[in-house]
Amino acid sequence: MYDAIVIGAGPAGLQAALTLGRMHRSTLLLDSGEYRNGTVQHMHNVIANDGTPPAEFRATARAQLAEYADVEIRDVAVQRVAGIAGDFVVSLPGGASASARTVILATGIADDLPPVEGLDALWGRGAFSCPFCDGHEHAGRPIAVLGAAARAEHLIGMLGRFVGVITAVPVDEPYTDEEVASLEARGARVSRTPVDSVGRAGDDVVVRTADAEHEVAGIFVASASMRQRAPFAAQLGLGMLESGAIGIDEFGRTSVPGIFAAGDIAHRASLPGPMAAVMMAATAGQLAAVGVIQDLMASEA
Template sequence: MYDAIVIGAGPAGLQAALTLGRMHRPTLLLDSGEYRNGTVLHMHNVIANDGTPPAEFRATARAQLAEYPDVELRDVGAQTVTGSDGGFVVRLADGETVETRHVILATGVADDLPDIPGLQDLWGTKAFSCPFCDGHEHAGRSIGILGPAPRAEHLIGLLGRIVGDITVFPVEQPFSADETRTLEGLGVRVSAEPVAAVAPEAADVRITTASTAHTVAGVFVASGSLRHRAPFADQLGLELLPSGSIEIDDFGRTSQPGVFAAGDLAHRASLPGPMASVLLASAAGQMAAVGVIQSLMAH
């Protein structure tokens, strides 16, 4: 029986496994090969790794984990998690079952994008959601913002001092006259027609509506939603926050004793939602691992 099984090998899961390995706790890290930033070419706002390809970051982390004999890494996902504090059974995608005293959920979330033709193909390379991650790369350049007015206003506030000109495009329905006036008052252009499609155009992006076409350097999406990549929160009956994320305490503990969560799928009740950040996910993974070690010491 493992002391901990970490499900998910993004920044949160990798850091959790490293912390457990350094404390000589038998740990199994499961890597399904699916990552929220799987299409991203370079990650940013990560000190000492600014501009590093996420795949390189993961490869370096895996190589470092290989130095710890108490950490076992398997390239397989998990299908189900059952059990209770002190004894959980994880069924793997290959049919095998493994047992553990604690579980750390680090499977992350997936972005459900608005149904705009071409958008999924540009996601992570020319279409983004996070100004902290991708705003600087568009400094002084034209961008488009796709989405409802209130969320577009938030992006304008963050990106306005960084980028060149901004054009805001509604999704599905045109903006109301009041919304248009409010947005234009922020110094941006507003499309009268909803976005119909996006497509690459050399190094830029072509945004089309029913009657016009616009060329921008990149697109920021102000609509869409997040969903859990895996069903484990439901399987374990974990308490969720209004954001849809798993509720955790400062040490990543969930409402189910023995189950911890870290990364984009969880946050504390004091925060309005998950914060997409490699550094914050890594820190959450470390705290969850510390929480596991505290529990092991108490028993």
């Protein structure tokens, strides 16, 4: 039986495994190979790794974890998590299983994009959601913001001071006259017709509507929604927040003893939502690992 099983090998899971390994706690890290930033070419706003490809970041982390004898890594997708504190069982493909005293969920979230033709193919490579992660690369260049007016205004407020011309484009229904006026007051150009499709235009991106084509350097999506990538929160009956994230305490403890959560799948109730950032995810992974060690020590006393 392992001291901990960490499910998910993005920044949160990798950091959790490293912290546990450094404390010589037997740890199994399970990697499904699915990552929220799997289509992203370069990470940004990550000190010492600004511009690093995510795959390179993960490979470096795994190479460093290989130096820790107490950390085992398997490339496998978990099917189910069950049990109680001190005796959890993780079901794996082919009838295999593994058991642990504690579990850290670090499976991440998935983005559900609006149903716009061509958007999936651009995601992470010409279409983005995070101004902290991808805004700087569009400094002085024209962009389009797709989606609901309220969220579009928020993005325009963040990006408008350093990007070029911003074109706001609705997705489903045209903006109301009031919304158009509010967006224009922010300095944006406003499309009166919803987006039909998006696609490549050389190194740039083209946003097509019924009456125009807008060629821009990139798209920021204001109407993407998020969901739990894995079913484990529901399987375990974890307490959830209005944001759709798992509720946790300062050290990643969930409502079920022995189950911890880290990364953008979880946040404290005092926050409005999860922070979708590599540094924040890694920090959450470290805190969850510390929480695991605290609980293990308490059970051993």
